[in-house]
Amino acid sequence: MxxxxxxxxxxxxxxxxxxxxxxxxxxxxxxxxxxxxxxxxxxxxxxxxxxxxxxxxxxxxxxxxxxxxxxxxxxxxxxxxxxxxxxxxxxxxxxxxxxxxxxxxxxxxxxxxxxxxxxxxxxxxxxxxxxxxxxxxxxxxxxxxxSNSPTDQVSRVSTKNRYMNPGVKERIVLVDYGVKKGIVKDLVTEGYEVVVVPYSMTAEEILMLQPDGVVLSNGPGDPTSIPHSVETVKGLLGKTPIFGICLGHQLLALACGATTRKMPFGHRGSNHPVKDLQTGQISITSQNHGYTVDAESLQGTKLKMTHINVNDQSVEGVKHLEYSAFSVQYHPEASPGPEDAKGLFKEFKSIVENNQLATGGKTHA
Structure with a gap:
């Protein structure tokens, strides 16, 4: 037919x-x-x-x-x-x-x-x-x-209720903007207790869970269509380590005063080369996004660009200069795709552990 x-x-x-x-x-x-x-x-x-x-x-x-x-x-x-x-x-x-x-x-x-x-x-x-x-x-x-482009994609795919994945180590709150199973799996593999929460939760509600770290997940659509999530990230900065992935990366940038823009046709595939500006190493990454952080808008913020796309020089990663917060535009869990970037979960683990030492141990019950 x-x-x-x-x-x-x-x-x-x-x-x-x-x-x-x-x-x-x-x-x-x-x-x-x-x-x-x-x-x-x-x-x-x-x-x-x-x-x-x-x-x-x-x-x-x-x-x-x-x-x-x-x-x-x-x-x-x-x-x-x-x-x-x-x-x-x-x-x-x-x-x-x-x-x-x-x-x-x-x-x-x-x-x-x-x-x-x-x-x-x-x-x-x-x-x-x-x-x-x-x-x-x-x-x-x-x-x-x-017709107008939809603006409610995150509300369609985010969990409606929080749920827990048991673990024996630190408690990580994963904010679900449309999280992939692979991200949850990699965090659980590190031994974390992973609490997945709806995107609509406020910073106060998240902090009441006494997290040892927060992961901002991937998700669909325009990050500016969920301004309350930007406010949530603002409320978390400086209070707990943060790791942003894809949409979570864009939300961290917006929370720190940067801007985002729609790309002509986005990055969708498993062969996108990304350069670590500190080490010079090139990783082949899995990506799926139609929006990007505007590089020029990082000027005047507390964010430093850490990774750049080799093909079009778009922003692929940022790090906060004062707080324990960093993010990447690509998918380190590699579902699907190459596993070059899986080390970012180890980097987040190191940040969480160092924060634990600095604060004298776990803060949750």
Whole structure:
């Protein structure tokens, strides 16, 4: 069965239907990863987006029960050149088409994904809709042009209630803006007691949990759409060590007086080179974001840029000059992606332990 993708600029690409029959709109983005499609499909940071995979064959190792980054996927659609009908892997339980149908996510295969990627690179990300062939194309284009980009993505994907992952070491409060399972897993692996809390919690409520450190998680959308979270980070600065990841990195920057801006087409993939400005070391990183910290806005703040993107010189990491707070734009848990940056969890651990020594031990009961 044929299906089409209609973009808000009027472009129309026709392919074959996979997944659900539902018609869905969203911001059309592309990801350059060759593997890791299951983690991408279940990453809450893709909330409301239609993802184009630039690698031509997707689904060849199927879908398994273990590699999901969230329980309920929030992606609005998937576009691929070819979806494998017969996956081959000992852990595979479903084909990608079967899983998309199960989760009511529409998809398209057989379109020219290179052409679509060039359109996005040249014009920037734009809204699109996965539709049947019998819709009024002009009406859909007008609908897309008139619609506003969502601002409630974080509220959709953040946990509604706090919950605990037991551990034997320090207590880490993880603020969930759309956290991936991999981040929780890496923190638990360090032995921490990890308390995951909703993004709506205030600094006072978080501090009442007596954390030994706070992690600001990844998440979807524009960081300026959750100003109360910026105020929360302001209230935490200087009171507990902070580690920001992706959206959490942007929120830390905003809390310290810097600004953020929307990128033309963002960074989405598992091959982005990042340079540590202190050591000169280059790490290959996994990324998924459409906004970035404005480098010039760091001037006059208490933040120092620590990492830079080798490709476009965008800000990839900052560190506070007075307080125990640092952040990175990429995903150190590497789900999916290379593990070059996993050492950042050890760096955070060192900061937490040093803070414990400085304050005479744990502060929570």
């Amino acid at each position: 044929k299906r089409q993708l209609i973009l808000e600029n009027g472009d129309r690409l026709i392919g074959q239907a996979i997944g659900s029959e539902e018609e869905k709109a969203g911001e059309v983005v592309f990801n350059t990863g060759m593997t890791g499609y299951q983690e991408i499909l279940s990453d809450p940071s893709y909330c409301g987006q239609i993802v184009t995979m630039t690698y031509p064959l997707i689904g060849n190792y199927g879908i398994n029960r273990d590699d999901f980054e969230s329980v309920d996927p929030s992606i609005h659609g998937l576009i691929v050149r070819e979806a494998a009908d017969y996956p081959s892997h000992f852990r595979s339980q479903l084909s990608i088409n079967e899983w998309l149908k199960k989760e009511n996510i529409p998809g398209i295969q057989g379109i020219d994904t290179r052409k679509l990627t060039r359109i996005i690179r040249e014009t920037g990300t734009m809204k699109g809709k996965i539709c049947s062939m019998d819709v009024d194309v002009e009406a859909v284009v007008k609908e897309l042009q008139a």
